[in-house]
Amino acid sequence: MLEFELNVNGERHSVRAEPRKLLSDVLREDCRLTGTHVGCEHGVCGACTVLIDGQPARACLLYAVQMQDHEITTIEAIAAGGRPGALQQALHEAHGLQCGFCTAGIVMTFEAYLKENPHPSEEEVRDVLSGNLCRCTGYQNIVAAILKAAHAKA
Amino acid sequence: MPKPRFRHIGAALPRKEDLRLLTGHGRYVDDIEIPGALHACFVRSPHPHARIAGIDTKAALSMPGVFAVFTGKDLAQWTTPLRMAPPIEGLHPVEMTTLPVDKVRFHGDPVACVIATSRYLAEDAAEQVEADYEALPAVADFDQALAPGAPLVDESVPSNLVSRQAFTTGEVAARKREAHRVVECTFSQQRMTHLPVETRGCAAVWDEGRRHLTLHIGSQVPHPLRTQVAARMRLSESQVTISSLDVGGGFGQKIALYREELTVAAASRQLKRPVRWREDRMENLLAASHAREDRCRTRAAVTKEGRLLGLELQIEEDFGAYCFYPANYLARVVAMILTGPYKVRDYAFEVKVALTNKCGNGPMRAPMAITSWVMEGTMDAIARELALDPLEVRRLNMVEPGELPYAMPTGEVIADITPRETLEAAVKAIDYAGFRARQAAARREGRYLGLGLCSVVESTTYGSRFYKAAGIPGSGHEAAWLRIEPSGAVNASVGLGPTGQGYETAFAQVVAEGLGVEPASVRVHMGNTDVAPYGMGSRGARGGTAGSATLFLCARDANEKVLAIAAKMLGFDSPEGLRMVDGRVEREVLGERIETGIALAQIARTAYLDPTALPAGMAPGLDFSKTYDPPPMTYSNAAHACEVELDPETGALRILRYFVAEDCGTVLNPFVVEGQQHGAIAMGLSGALLEHMRYDEHAQNITGSLADYLVATATDLPRFEILAMHTPSRGNPVGTKGMAEGGVMGSIGAIANAVNDALAPFGVIADRQPLSPDYLRSLLRSK
Numbered sequence: 001m002l003e004f005e006l007n008v009n010g011e012r013h014s015v016r017a018e019p020r021k022l023l024s025d026v027l028r029e030d031c032r033l034t035g036t037h038v039g040c041e042h043g044v045c046g047a048c049t050v051l052i053d054g055q056p057a058r059a060c061l062l063y064a065v066q067m068q069d070h071e072i073t074t075i076e077a078i079a080a081g082g083r084p085g086a087l088q089q090a091l092h093e094a095h096g097l098q099c100g101f102c103t104a105g106i107v108m109t110f111e112a113y114l115k116e117n118p119h120p121s122e123e124e125v126r127d128v129l130s131g132n133l134c135r136c137t138g139y140q141n142i143v144a145a146i147l148k149a150a151h152a153k154a
Numbered sequence: 155m156p157k158p159r160f161r162h163i164g165a166a167l168p169r170k171e172d173l174r175l176l177t178g179h180g181r182y183v184d185d186i187e188i189p190g191a192l193h194a195c196f197v198r199s200p201h202p203h204a205r206i207a208g209i210d211t212k213a214a215l216s217m218p219g220v221f222a223v224f225t226g227k228d229l230a231q232w233t234t235p236l237r238m239a240p241p242i243e244g245l246h247p248v249e250m251t252t253l254p255v256d257k258v259r260f261h262g263d264p265v266a267c268v269i270a271t272s273r274y275l276a277e278d279a280a281e282q283v284e285a286d287y288e289a290l291p292a293v294a295d296f297d298q299a300l301a302p303g304a305p306l307v308d309e310s311v312p313s314n315l316v317s318r319q320a321f322t323t324g325e326v327a328a329r330k331r332e333a334h335r336v337v338e339c340t341f342s343q344q345r346m347t348h349l350p351v352e353t354r355g356c357a358a359v360w361d362e363g364r365r366h367l368t369l370h371i372g373s374q375v376p377h378p379l380r381t382q383v384a385a386r387m388r389l390s391e392s393q394v395t396i397s398s399l400d401v402g403g404g405f406g407q408k409i410a411l412y413r414e415e416l417t418v419a420a421a422s423r424q425l426k427r428p429v430r431w432r433e434d435r436m437e438n439l440l441a442a443s444h445a446r447e448d449r450c451r452t453r454a455a456v457t458k459e460g461r462l463l464g465l466e467l468q469i470e471e472d473f474g475a476y477c478f479y480p481a482n483y484l485a486r487v488v489a490m491i492l493t494g495p496y497k498v499r500d501y502a503f504e505v506k507v508a509l510t511n512k513c514g515n516g517p518m519r520a521p522m523a524i525t526s527w528v529m530e531g532t533m534d535a536i537a538r539e540l541a542l543d544p545l546e547v548r549r550l551n552m553v554e555p556g557e558l559p560y561a562m563p564t565g566e567v568i569a570d571i572t573p574r575e576t577l578e579a580a581v582k583a584i585d586y587a588g589f590r591a592r593q594a595a596a597r598r599e600g601r602y603l604g605l606g607l608c609s610v611v612e613s614t615t616y617g618s619r620f621y622k623a624a625g626i627p628g629s630g631h632e633a634a635w636l637r638i639e640p641s642g643a644v645n646a647s648v649g650l651g652p653t654g655q656g657y658e659t660a661f662a663q664v665v666a667e668g669l670g671v672e673p674a675s676v677r678v679h680m681g682n683t684d685v686a687p688y689g690m691g692s693r694g695a696r697g698g699t700a701g702s703a704t705l706f707l708c709a710r711d712a713n714e715k716v717l718a719i720a721a722k723m724l725g726f727d728s729p730e731g732l733r734m735v736d737g738r739v740e741r742e743v744l745g746e747r748i749e750t751g752i753a754l755a756q757i758a759r760t761a762y763l764d765p766t767a768l769p770a771g772m773a774p775g776l777d778f779s780k781t782y783d784p785p786p787m788t789y790s791n792a793a794h795a796c797e798v799e800l801d802p803e804t805g806a807l808r809i810l811r812y813f814v815a816e817d818c819g820t821v822l823n824p825f826v827v828e829g830q831q832h833g834a835i836a837m838g839l840s841g842a843l844l845e846h847m848r849y850d851e852h853a854q855n856i857t858g859s860l861a862d863y864l865v866a867t868a869t870d871l872p873r874f875e876i877l878a879m880h881t882p883s884r885g886n887p888v889g890t891k892g893m894a895e896g897g898v899m900g901s902i903g904a905i906a907n908a909v910n911d912a913l914a915p916f917g918v919i920a921d922r923q924p925l926s927p928d929y930l931r932s933l934l935r936s937k
Contacts, residue, residue, distance in 0.1 A: 018274065020274070021274065025273075028184070028185075032187070033178070034178070034184070034185035035177070035178015035179065035180075036178070037182070037351075037352070037402070038184070038432075039351040039352065039353070039402075039435070040435040040859075040860050041434055041435060042435065042859055042860065042861075044859070044860035044861065045351060045435075045860060047351055074178065075177065075178035076177070076178045078177070078178075079176070079177040082177075084173065084176055084177060088176040088177065091172070091176060092168050092169070092172040092173070092176060093168055095168070095169065095656075095825040095826070095828070095829045097172060097175055097176065097654075098403075098654035098655070098656070098829055098833060099350070099351070099352070099400075099401060099402050099403045099653055099654030100171070100172075100175030100176070100180055100400065100402070100654065101180075101182060101350075101351045101352045101400075101402030101403060102351045102402075103175055103176060104178050107176065125868075126868040126869050127868075127869055129867070129868035129869075130867035130868045130869045130870075131867075132867075132868075133351060133860070133865060133867065134351070135349055135350060135351050135403050135405065135833075135837070135865070136403055136654050136829075136833045137829060137832055137833055137836070138832035138833050138835060138836030138837075138871055138874065139832075139836070139867075139868040139871055140832050140871075140873060140874055141828075141829060141832065142868070143868060
């Protein structure tokens with residue numbers, strides 16, 4: 001067991017965990033932030049995507065102990081003060097989620113992407129979204145929501 | 155029937171579910187904190203077929219944090235086996251223990267369960283469980299299973315042929331003799347799995363003092379699951395609560411009580427500790443539930459104009475090793491509804507289902523998925539062989555509006571459907587008339603376009619009378635309750651198990667409509683068996699039909715009592731002329747609506763807190779319940795049209811346009827319905843193009859990760875263009891027909907037909923899926 005601190009959503013969390021414990025499990029179990037979901041544990045489905053220093057990363061492919069001295073952002077930080085962010089609102093309005101299990105990973109991926117690419121084309125959005133599996137929606141309304149959020153911000 | 159006009163049903167309301175799911179506050183099984191919970195991990199067989207000579211658990215038990223290791227022998231003491239023996243002719247009864255005792259039957263079969271203080275430690279210990287196997291020869295597919303002298307998957311099934319049914323009506327042999335041509339074709343659909351992004355999992359909490367089990371689990375069918383859990387643990391149904399809050403996708407995988415889940419529940423009871431389990435993705439791929447893998451052959455006797463005189467169908471399905479459902483359950487429906495919108499009197503089918511050494515099959519979104527591909531592929535084959543236009547062949551054979559209701563040769567009656575209307579709309583939208591010229595021009599440039607059509611008649615909702623006729627024990631009914639609380643707040647419940655269909659929103663609209671309140675004031679509670687009434691859960695496409703009809707009727711009962719109380723409060727003898735709109739009672743006087751000043755909250759207060767003011771003889775409170783059994787079968791319909799471009803060098807496909815014209819009756823919420831259409835088409839295309847659960851010739855599963863089992867991503871799928879052509883059904887009080895599986899059926903057929911149209915110049919026919927680049931290239935090279 002190791003004791004270390006993690007900076008998650010601007011708060012410091014003291015963690016006691018084995019070095020092999022995945023960031024996804026530490027966030028969910030030790031930090032009690034269960035909004036980050038685990039879908040495959042081998043880096044394909046994208047459900048566990050969080051931001052590390054503002055960049056999207058698969059929390060299931062990282063050990064928590066590696067993440068000391070980094071800023072971690074999870075879905076719980078996106079709706080500041082309980083009000084959904086622009087992308088979350090667009091997903092709501094465009095019916096861009098059904099079961100909702102993959103949604104946090106998609107929101108985190110595009111929170112980062114839209115900051116760097118505020119005016120993406122549909123093709124670019126689909127290309128980036130191809131790193132997140134969704135089994136419910138057929139992606140069409142997710143794509144529409146992302147484009148809508150980009151327009152709203154522009 | 156005049157089109158019903160609704161105030162709330164049909165409104166495009168954004169979903170009530172969304173906020174919690176968007177902000178990370180959903181409550182999927184693994185999000186529920188349970189203090190002191192132990193973690194389970196299963197030891198799984200590396201062999202497809204082997205005798206269990208012994209299981210040495212000593213090393214695992216000596217590891218830190220390990221509480222117990224249970225095997226099949228332990229579970230056999232604490233749980234009863236699952237016996238699958240409905241009285242269906244040609245279906246062999248089978249039985250399975252909770253965990254295997256004598257032998258394993260597929261690669262991934264669970265043989266032991268390790269319980270430890272964390273999932274990490276449980277996984278460590280599982281590696282130290284020493285199972286001693288004596289490998290047995292295995293059967294890897296349908297043909298191996300039925301070969302003479304084949305090893306037996308289940309010794310109680312003498313030839314691995316677990317089910318065979320045949321049916322004939324009319325004189326198919328005579329029609330074949332009279333025919334201008336007998337067109338024969340084959341269709342082979344690969345093995346797949348549901349792949350919900352949330353894998354299976356559960357958390358069992360045994361309360362020793364109350365002798366009560368709470369099972370947190372993502373379930374489509376909470377009450378039927380409770381019945382199973384209770385029976386197999388020898389508990390009463392009053393000793394088990396199933397709690398299913400948010401569920402990360404089901405698609406048919408979260409219906410059965412799986413052996414792992416029962417093991418976890420039994421372990422909690424034995425250890426008197428909460429036990430939880432979350433399978434990893436490899437387990438989900440190897441051992442949760444598989445689907446499909448069926449081969450069909452049709453022989454169509456036709457005139458030279460392409461008119462269908464008689465039809466034969468053979469289905470062969472590879473069902474895997476274990477039967478969580480009657481083995482004929484999936485394939486038989488295909489045979490029952492094959493002919494869909496087409497007129498034919500003389501029809502015969504044979505359905506054979508074999509056991510193999512693979513993970514057991516279950517229903518996956520559209521268990522009858524292959525149906526429309528087979529029928530519409532047969533239509534295309536008729537056109538191809540007779541050099542006719544495939545659209546004209548369809549028009550020639552399709553039932554006319556004036557001929558409805560129409561009895562299919564199997565006796566299934568289709569009514570209130572619009573197959574001609576949707577077909578014509580789809581071909582118009584995709585410019586069928588202009589396509590051949592575009593196709594010819596493209597070919598001159600070395601580009602290969604193809605257009606595929608697929609009409610769908612979707613069996614959505616099974617009533618009890620259908621089950622009875624099919625010999626399957628069970629009911630098709632649904633149950634609901636509605637309570638108006640003293641404050642006027644409206645709670646309602648129905649026995650469905652939501653997995654993303656937006657029920658909380660769409661059903662609030664239904665209740666609002668029936669009762670006369672705003673949808674925002676209605677909360678629909680589902681998934682907890684202590685709260686919800688005993689209904690049959692979510693499967694097929696019964697939510698929008700059975701679920702909404704039950705809730706609507708319940709809300710109408712409530713409305714009646716509310717208005718009776720309002721009449722008394724207003725000093726009238728009868729509620730005639732009164733109605734409630736958005737929670738306020740109005741009175742109609744000479745064709746005009748007048749506010750009475752009475753609101754639901756006042757009525758509710760009277761009902762609960764001033765019952766002596768109620769009409770004479772009326773019981774206090776506003777508490778209603780209702781059950782409803784839908785007609786034997788409800789059908790909706792659609793027509794799909796898809797245009798593809800095939801790259802003959804690489805075998806790659808690009809979907810250029812995709813249209814669906816659909817009639818699913820009254821739409822409860824167009825957002826939700828369109829979302830379901832997208833999702834169903836996507837699942838069909840994903841399967842038709844990519845998905846393939848592969849076993850090698852020794853029955854070893856070689857598809858253990860998402861790098862092996864490919865599903866469609868955002869770049870693989872086109873934009874779906876939807877033509878809404880909904881006409882209400884007369885079959886239920888809301889007018890819904892059900893939907894959400896037909897998209898799978900239609901897209902599988904439309905894409906296959908489009909690919910074969912593109913392949914036409916090469917003289918090859920794709921008759922199996924997935925339509926992968928490898929497969930298409932191999933076809934092209936064969937020429």
